[in-house]
Every structure is written in C-alpha cells, then in structure tokens.
Amino acid sequence: MRRKNDSMPHKIRTKNVVLYCIVVTILFAVALYSARMSMQQKNSSIALPDAEFQVHVLDVGQGDSILVIADGQTMLVDTAESDQADTIISYLKEHGITELDYLVSTHFHADHIGGFAQVLEAIPTKVIIDSECPDSLLPTTKTFERYLDAIEQSGAEYRTMQAKENFALGGAQVNVLAPDHNDDVKISNINNTSLVLDIRYGDAQVMLMGDAEEEEERQLLADSENHEVDFLKVGHHGSDSSSSEMFLQWAQPKAAAISCGVNNSYGHPAQVTLDKLANYTDDVYITAQDGDIVFLYDADTGTKQIITGSTAQGDTQ
Template sequence: MHFIDVGQGDCTFIAANGVTMLVDCGENDVSERVTDYLRELGVGRLDYIIATHPHSDHMGGMHHIIDVFDVGEVLVPHIPDKQIPTAVFYERFLDSCAAKNVPVKEAKVGQVLEIGSARAEIIAPDGGFYEDLNNYSIAFMLTHGSNKCLFTGDAEAESEAAMISGGRLDKVVLYKAGHHGSSHSSTAEFTDIIRPQTAVISCGKENPYGHPADSTVKRLERYADMVCRTDVNGTVIAESNGADMKITCEREKK
C-alpha cells in the first residue's frame, strides 16, 4: 500500500500478486506526479480504480489517470441524481471512461474485490440519503492474511455510525484516517471499535482546513503506536506479509 503524498488530497496505490488498485488520485495539478510514481513502480495497468466520492481533491485528475493507464473497472458510490456534481473534473472523468470503454460500476455493501492474495470488502455507503457528499464515500476493509486495513474516504460521523450499525467493522492493523484527519471523522465510538495500530493521514502542509485536527490525532494516538502524516512524512508505504506490517516513510518526523 502506497499512500502517495498528493498534498491536500487523497491517493493510495495497492498491489498484491500483480493485481493493482488505485484509490483516488488527488487534484488535477498533481496527476503527473501520480502517473510518474506509478510508472516508476512498473505499473502499466490498474485492475481496479475506486473513486471514493466526487470531490476534486480525491478525483480531480482521474481523467488523466484513465487516459494514461490500461484500466479494468472503476467503482463509484451510488449518489442520487440531484446530488451528482456538474463539475468539469467529473464530466472529464466520465468522458475518459467512455472513450476507453472502461466500465463504471456502483459499489455495493458486501461486494468483494480480489486483489491477489488480498481481498477488499465494501462496507459503505449504505444506500441511505446524506446531505454531505463526503458521507457517500466508498469505504472498504482490506484483508491480507491476519492483517486488516480500513479505508473510509471522507466519511464523516453520520456514515461512520452507519458502518457501526452494519456490523462489518473489526480491529485493524492500519486505518487510513477518514477525511484527512478532520474533527468530523474518526469519532470516539468508531475508533474504539477499530483500535488501529497504525493510522495514516493524507493532508497538505499548512492547509486551510486545519487538517488534521488535534482532537482527532489524540483519539487515534489512544490506540495507534504510529500516526503517519503525508504533510510531515511524505509518501508512506505499508507492506504486509500476511502476519506483520512494515511501515516506511519518505521522511521521518523531525
């Protein structure tokens, strides 16, 4: 798992046994950085792309990613028609998918994606109505051997409560912290269930939103031995052998 530093945004590359997945890609202006990073890893095909939700800091450059790489399929959340954005980045994403005949499918709770020796089970969104697009974020539990890792996009307290009710949560080795470490995510009840050993927060230096919130970092530190931040540590790489997890940071905390 490569938590790629894309500034104030989200981008994670996952690979196991030659099967590849990209979760979000950050803003359009960092898309070249992402494609260069993936090419340096030798990636030519992305079997799965998960576009967690239609905000530009998560998929502003997705059209560029799809133009550059061979893509198997793209998963998006179900969003009511009236709430689907008319933003240029989203229209360009759909146009690129259509031009390359890339299937765009709606993620469904309980759906499992096989990523080599790992599996990703979709646990959100639950099909309910939300005022905030963040709460439509695709969330999934990634399992590799005895290691479980949780990804929740920008899901906030409302969606986290639905995940708790859904009964698909468990203790995790790694938690990709929701909504860049916002104070509206990673609630006390939620973190008390998942009790992550490591947390990764993707955010930009001196971002205008105050991410990550001190209160959220403190909640995570109740359980996590290590809280990594892309604004401080740069790109973070987590390697699982099915039993243990090795974390490597581009930059160590000073």
C-alpha cells in the same frame, strides 16, 4: 595624545576581528546545514522490501491517492487534484506499474477525482469502480463532467458499488462497508457517499475511509464483528468531522495514515482527531510531514511494517 590615538584603532581592530569570526562561524554553520539537507534529500529514496500485500498512501498534497498491490494485482483508490496527476503517474511507473486492475473513486470531490482523466489516459485500466451516489448529491462541476467523459472514452468496465459488495484483488478480499443506500439511510453530504473499503489479506486488515464523516461511520457500527485494523487511512484528511470516538472504538486502529497538504487552509489534521487517535496508537503518520506512507505485509513471515519517505524515487518490488 599619541598613545590615546594608538589605542583607539587597536580597539576597532579587535572589534572587527570578533565580527569577522562571528560572520565566518554563521556562514560555516549555514554551509554545513545546507550540505546536510541536500544529503538527506539525496538519501530519502527508499527501496521497499518485497511484500505480497502493499498499501501506499501517496504524498499528493491536499487530497487522496492510495495504491494497493496484492500478489501483483493493482488498485488505485482516488486520484487527488488534477495538478497531482503527474506525481501519481510517475509514482506508478517508477514502481513498475503500467496497467491497473482497478481504478476506484471513493466520491466525486475534486481532491479525489481531479487527476482521474489524466491517470486513466496514461495507465490502461481494466475496471473502474465508483460509489452509488444519490442524484440530488451529484456535482455539477467541470471536474465531474471531465470524469464522466473519461470513463466513457476509456472503454474500461465500469461498476458502481455500495455496502455489502466485494471483489478480489490477487489474494486480497476488498469489502465495501459503506455507503448503505437502503431506505432508512439518508445521506446529507457527498463526503458520506465515500466508498469505505475494508481490505483483508491473510491476517492483515486495512481500512480506507475516503472522506467519510461521522454520519457514514455510524453505518459501520451495525457490523458487530471485532475489528483490529492494522492500517487505517483516516477519513477526510483528519478533519474533526470524522474519526468519531465510537468509530475508533469499533475499528481499534493499530496504525493510521492521514493524507493532507502542508499548511492546508482547512487546518487538517485537526488536533482533536490526533488526540483521539493517540488513545489507540503511537503510529500516526501524516503525508504532509512523512511523505509517502507504505504499509507492507509479508504473508510468509506474517511481518507487518510501515515505511515512510520519498518512495517514489526508490526502486522497488
């Protein structure tokens, strides 16, 4: 009897020791993982190398905001949703930008003009540019009202643009490729009023598509010049209504950036778009995964590179 009684507690003791070891191992693993994660977060700030021409696709959730710098001149294209305004303003300030030469709105949806009023109030701006938009497509939203009020109060120079116009940003030339408002072109959707910007600096070519869909992409094909876009800001957050095969064949992108939010309700980017882009390049970046995406062109050496991560916290320039 006694021997039997003795052996039971021993078994239980062994069981407890094994359980204890498992728990300790799990706790140790969790602690190690957390330590690594926090180290990664601390190390995620990136100091950007000097480059005359820079295009920053900011990580602003489901929306667009893109900073272009050429020889120290600055242009911000879109201002995302209003809750991203502080992110954009901090990003600009942390990169030493206290004034904008150009503030551009590609089109009048809230995920592109939401932060406009706050950014304009915080960062003095010389010239505001937006897209020629047919009256029938002008939004009646509060966001758009606030947008128009902000322009009026700012005292900045204000221009609307369309295809075939261009302007200089430092040594870069900014060509507006679309929208085209000639009599033959009918625009059915405000996304297709997006200013499509083709930016050239030296032998670098960058294209910013706004939310242009296939309908607007067709307008570009009339330009039969051979393109080799070094860095394409993909249209409409990687939606399947944009990046048609004919457009990609025309643009021949060498690298692409998609701006969208983590687990966004639209399912952006569409798998079909990612598959199509993969036929042209392995360098496809997504803000939801990669954070800020920065294209850099060093004019002296002709070096082109792309850096991703949390550049907003880095000291740069």
